[in-house]
Amino acid sequence: MSSIMTHAPALVIAFPLLAAFLVPVVSRLNKKILGIFVAVVLGFTLLITLLMAVRILSGNPLIYVFGGSEAGLTLPSGYTVPIRIIFHIDSMGIFMGLITAIVSFLGAIYSIAFMDKHSGLEKYYALLLLLATGMFGMEFTGDIFNFFVFLEIASIASVALIAFRSNLSGEPAEAGFKYMVVSSISALMVLFAVGLFYGQYDVLNMATIASVMKFTQLDKIALILLVTVLAMKAGSVPMHMWTPDAYSEAPASITMILVAASQASLYALFRIIFSLYNITLNTITIGWIIIILGLLSMFIGVTMAIIQKDIKRLMAYHAVSQTGYMLLGVGVGIAVLANPIALETFGIKAMEGGIFHIMNHAMYKGLLFLTAGALFYRTGTRNLNKMGGLGNNMIYTAIFFIIGAAAIAGIPPFNGFASKLIIYESVFQFNPLLSIIAMLVSILTLASFVKVFHSAFLGPKMEQYKDVKEVPKSMLFAMGALACIIVLFGLFPDLVVKYIVHPAVMALINQSSYTAVILGGM
Amino acid sequence: MIGNFPYLAVALLIGLGIYTLIYKRNLIKIAIGITLIENGVNLFLITLGYRKGAIAPIFTQAPEGLKMVLPTPQALTLTSIVIGVATTALILSVAMIIFKKYGTLDTDEVRRLKE
Amino acid sequence: MNIGLLETGSGNWNAIIWLIMFIIIGISAIWIRSHGEDQYKKNTDQTKPFLSGNREISKEDSHVGASHIYWGFTEALKRYYKPMVALHTGNINDYSGWIILVMAIIFIIVGVS
Amino acid sequence: MNEMSRIVRTITTLIYGFIMIYGFYIIVHGHLTPGGGFQGGAIVASAFALLVVTYGNQGSKKFLSEDIFSLIETTGLVLFIAFAFFGLGITFFYNFMANSGGLFGNSAVAGINAGDLNTGGTVTIMNMAVGLEVLAAFGVIILTMSAGSEIISKKKENS
Numbered sequence: 060m061s062s063i064m065t066h067a068p069a070l071v072i073a074f075p076l077l078a079a080f081l082v083p084v085v086s087r088l089n090k091k092i093l094g095i096f097v098a099v100v101l102g103f104t105l106l107i108t109l110l111m112a113v114r115i116l117s118g119n120p121l122i123y124v125f126g127g128s129e130a131g132l133t134l135p136s137g138y139t140v141p142i143r144i145i146f147h148i149d150s151m152g153i154f155m156g157l158i159t160a161i162v163s164f165l166g167a168i169y170s171i172a173f174m175d176k177h178s179g180l181e182k183y184y185a186l187l188l189l190l191a192t193g194m195f196g197m198e199f200t201g202d203i204f205n206f207f208v209f210l211e212i213a214s215i216a217s218v219a220l221i222a223f224r225s226n227l228s229g230e231p232a233e234a235g236f237k238y239m240v241v242s243s244i245s246a247l248m249v250l251f252a253v254g255l256f257y258g259q260y261d262v263l264n265m266a267t268i269a270s271v272m273k274f275t276q277l278d279k280i281a282l283i284l285l286v287t288v289l290a291m292k293a294g295s296v297p298m299h300m301w302t303p304d305a306y307s308e309a310p311a312s313i314t315m316i317l318v319a320a321s322q323a324s325l326y327a328l329f330r331i332i333f334s335l336y337n338i339t340l341n342t343i344t345i346g347w348i349i350i351i352l353g354l355l356s357m358f359i360g361v362t363m364a365i366i367q368k369d370i371k372r373l374m375a376y377h378a379v380s381q382t383g384y385m386l387l388g389v390g391v392g393i394a395v396l397a398n399p400i401a402l403e404t405f406g407i408k409a410m411e412g413g414i415f416h417i418m419n420h421a422m423y424k425g426l427l428f429l430t431a432g433a434l435f436y437r438t439g440t441r442n443l444n445k446m447g448g449l450g451n452n453m454i455y456t457a458i459f460f461i462i463g464a465a466a467i468a469g470i471p472p473f474n475g476f477a478s479k480l481i482i483y484e485s486v487f488q489f490n491p492l493l494s495i496i497a498m499l500v501s502i503l504t505l506a507s508f509v510k511v512f513h514s515a516f517l518g519p520k521m522e523q524y525k526d527v528k529e530v531p532k533s534m535l536f537a538m539g540a541l542a543c544i545i546v547l548f549g550l551f552p553d554l555v556v557k558y559i560v561h562p563a564v565m566a567l568i569n570q571s572s573y574t575a576v577i578l579g580g581m
Numbered sequence: 582m583i584g585n586f587p588y589l590a591v592a593l594l595i596g597l598g599i600y601t602l603i604y605k606r607n608l609i610k611i612a613i614g615i616t617l618i619e620n621g622v623n624l625f626l627i628t629l630g631y632r633k634g635a636i637a638p639i640f641t642q643a644p645e646g647l648k649m650v651l652p653t654p655q656a657l658t659l660t661s662i663v664i665g666v667a668t669t670a671l672i673l674s675v676a677m678i679i680f681k682k683y684g685t686l687d688t689d690e691v692r693r694l695k696e
Numbered sequence: 697m698n699i700g701l702l703e704t705g706s707g708n709w710n711a712i713i714w715l716i717m718f719i720i721i722g723i724s725a726i727w728i729r730s731h732g733e734d735q736y737k738k739n740t741d742q743t744k745p746f747l748s749g750n751r752e753i754s755k756e757d758s759h760v761g762a763s764h765i766y767w768g769f770t771e772a773l774k775r776y777y778k779p780m781v782a783l784h785t786g787n788i789n790d791y792s793g794w795i796i797l798v799m800a801i802i803f804i805i806v807g808v809s
Numbered sequence: 810m811n812e813m814s815r816i817v818r819t820i821t822t823l824i825y826g827f828i829m830i831y832g833f834y835i836i837v838h839g840h841l842t843p844g845g846g847f848q849g850g851a852i853v854a855s856a857f858a859l860l861v862v863t864y865g866n867q868g869s870k871k872f873l874s875e876d877i878f879s880l881i882e883t884t885g886l887v888l889f890i891a892f893a894f895f896g897l898g899i900t901f902f903y904n905f906m907a908n909s910g911g912l913f914g915n916s917a918v919a920g921i922n923a924g925d926l927n928t929g930g931t932v933t934i935m936n937m938a939v940g941l942e943v944l945a946a947f948g949v950i951i952l953t954m955s956a957g958s959e960i961i962s963k964k965k966e967n968s
Contacts, residue, residue, distance in 0.1 A: 066897055066900070066901060069900065069901035070901075073890065073894065073901060076890055077890045080883060080887050081883075081887065083879060123900070124900055125901055126896070126900060126901070126902040126903055127899070127900065127903065128903075204657055204660075208660060208664065211664045211667075211668070215664075215671060218675070222675055222678065225675075228682065229679055229682025232678040233679055233683075233694055235675050236608065236672065236691075236788065237791060239668070240672070240788055240791065241792070241795065244602070244615070244618070244792060244795060245795075247615075247618050247619055247622050250622050250626075251595075253657070254625050254629055254657075257626075257653070279806055283802050283806055284799070288795070297798060298791075300784060300790070300794070303694070304694040304786070308694070341806070343809075344805060344806060345806070348802055348806075359780065362780065363696075363781075365769065365770070366766075366777065366781070367696070368763055405705055405706075408705040409705070412705075443761075443762030443763075444762050444763055447761075448759070471714050476711075477702055477709060477711070480704045481704045484704045484705035484706045487705075487706070506766070510765045510766060513760070513765065514760070514765065519759060549711055550711045552709070552711065553700055553702040556702060599792070603789050605789075606789065608788075611788060611789075639842065639843065640917060640919070641918070641921065641922050641924040644921060663847050670950050673954070674954065674957070677954065677958075681957070681960065688787050688789055689787060692785065695785060696781055696784050
């Protein structure tokens with residue numbers, strides 16, 4: 060037990076990786092148990108992540124050194140520098156890790172029934188595990204080059220998964236191609252920024268770079284490259300065009316994980332702004348850039364969503380729009396970062412709202428994509444014009460859809476309302492106009508989900524869907540688990556904010572606590 | 582001045598790659614554009630580690646007292662090359678599927694997903 | 697009553713109290729409704745919708761498809777939607793172009809400030 | 810792709826063995842010289858590519874099979890991650906075999922020397938694992954792509 064705890068950060072990466080390599084062997088032995096095997100592995104990963112979360116959220120960041128007992132190397136001159144790859148997990152990292160663990164576990168469970176008609180499942184599951192590995196790595200790593208490697212692992216795995224269903228039609232391949240091009244650009248720009256850091260400071264460890272950061276011209280260039288490409292990977296307007304393509308063409312279980320993957324990029328964006336640069340950068344400029352990206356994402360995302368006819372494209376545009384809320388909340392936090400009074404009065408609250416929204420969004424958007432997948436599983440179409448009256452036959456799916464839609468539209472008592480309320484009220488003190496736009500977007504969100512609910516579930520039974528049955532139990536379980544989380548978070552948002560979100564926000568803001576763990580430990 | 586030539590080459594390669602990505606309308610050429618950017622970034626990393634008059638950092642062939650070039654950027658470059666190979670292979674396979682299904686490689690026609 | 701009480705920056709929010717109020721108000725609404733006058737006769741003309749004297753169309757035909765919902769909204773905002781839809785070309789060149797464009801704009805903003 | 814002429818076939822039969830041996834040489838000397846698993850694996854895979862180009866898609870099926878490649882790939886990957894797990898006594902990826910005196914356990918000598926193959930610990934084994942993985946993965950890629958190009962060229966002939 061204690062040895063599991065000591066090696067927990069490595070095991071979270073290592074178990075999915077080992078399982079990914081073992082999947083071909085398992086599939087040769089027995090094709091039926093493949094999905095259960097993957098679900099068990101990811102369930103175990105979820106368990107380890109929960110154990111780590113209990114420890115880290117009480118204020119003990121975890122450091123794990125790969126390949127040696129010490130991170131650092133002391134030169135004969137007495138200069139100490141961390142050279143090994145380390146995992147540095149603080150409250151923010153484990154917050155994202157929890158999202159990844161929950162989402163990938165439920166995605167695997169959902170896949171058992173959802174993908175059973177497809178061939179080549181051993182590749183599907185191996186890639187799913189690799190995607191989970193890449194996301195965990197992005198969130199846990201304390202080494203900026205290692206971050207690039209995991210970013211590429213995650214994007215290559217997700218491209219292959221997006222294009223997985225291209226044996227029937229060409230669209231998944233097209234979406235995969237587009238996603239591959241944009242994610243290659245982003246990864247290469249990240250690598251270029253890594254080169255800029257390494258050229259100046261001769262270290263790759265993020266905490267060490269942060270402690271010697273001087274914000275030279277080269278650092279500015281690196282910051283711009285990183286902010287742009289990571290905002291793009293998170294799907295902010297006007298670089299969001301890959302999002303609807305990729306989200307709509309991937310299998311529903313993968314879309315849910317892709318949402319979490321783009322939030323891992325969002326996490327990296329915040330990590331770089333807060334932990335790497337913090338107040339050395341021009342906080343007001345960068346803050347307003349993030350806020351404006353957020354506003355554009357919110358507004359254009361939701362207005363484009365209203366006119367969509369494809370259910371998953373519509374939800375994908377909502378994912379863009381909800382990303383805007385997170386950017387808005389955290390952007391306000393960045394803008395007042397150098398101003399301790401404003402940070403204390405509303406900056407921290409705004410960031411709590413933004414970060415809490417990440418968690419909420421992963422849960423309800425995951426649930427919505429899963430219900431869209433359930434509709435696709437039974438009807439074989441994603442076109443809303445061809446649906447209707449499905450509420451008669453798929454009552455549980457309809458209920459889960461209502462929960463998800465109410466949460467995303469910010470209807471009390473679900474979790475989306477809690478985080479949106481925090482964002483409205485704290486952003487109002489920064490600039491009332493931003494808050495008003497955010498509320499307007501929320502209304503439009505409700506409007507477009509009323510449209511989906513009306514055209515898919517309401518109305519009389521249609522002739523071609525007369526014999527449609529409820530989806531299998533494993534799919535219902537995944538949806539039900541997410542719905543439970545949404546309701547619980549909605550009823551007790553204070554506990555979540557106090558024990559999970561607030562430590563995460565403080566871990567971001569306190570740069571000195573981030574660097575001290577590495578520099579003090581050497 | 583002569584020491585800055587590699588950086589000029591880096592800028593040229595990345596610029597050409599970006600030009601290819603934006604203006605070339607063939608999927609294979611876009612793959613080439615990505616490879617160009619990747620090579621530019623790799624050249625940048627390698628150049629960072631170069632020291633004038635230094636030797637290759639091989640443990641068993643290093644005479645005492647001579648400077649070595651930095652091995653870390655070479656390790657980074659190697660990793661990035663490996664990843665780049667995977668990316669290129671994947672992107673070309675996807676382009677192949679697109680050609681099979683659409684019968685064209687023109688970006689203007691490969692856009693059934695829009696709006 | 698501290699369980700569920702969330703501070704939201706300039707106020708508080710408690711989902712449990714909201715839920716209790718929702719149930720109380722809902723029950724009283726139902727109670728008030730049940731005291732109303734019972735003149736409603738099922739399966740008569742009273743239950744049928746009044747469509748300016750036209751005959752009611754069958755339920756299958758009356759289902760409004762997804763494309764027709766919010767027709768007025770999109771029609772009124774035509775001047776916004778037309779360029780916005782045209783912007784989403786689905787062409788991969790444009791995708792990369794937008795990234796480079798945004799990067800250039802941020803370069804200028806950060807460089808100037 | 811069709812079978813190429815007799816000259817090409819003869820030359821290929823002569824040299825593909827040498828290419829493979831060179832690739833394996835690079836793999837096993839990965840801890841001593843520049844190069845290693847990936848580079849060596851790529852060289853071995855280039856021999857496969859040569860075979861596929863020479864004998865055509867159909868002809869090369871006699872001696873290159875995707876099943877065997879994926880088996881080798883899995884073996885390499887599992888070997889790699891297994892040796893990472895064996896280090897868990899200290900930390901993940903710990904090189905427990907280096908300088909232990911056992912297999913690959915000699916300590917490396919500084920200064921100019923020919924290099925001892927029996928050094929490097931788990932690094933040597935992981936190089937081999939990566940080499941196996943890469944040659945098999947490239948083999949799969951080459952086979953899949955050549956099969957795909959066959960379909961495309963057939964389509965062109967028909968239309």
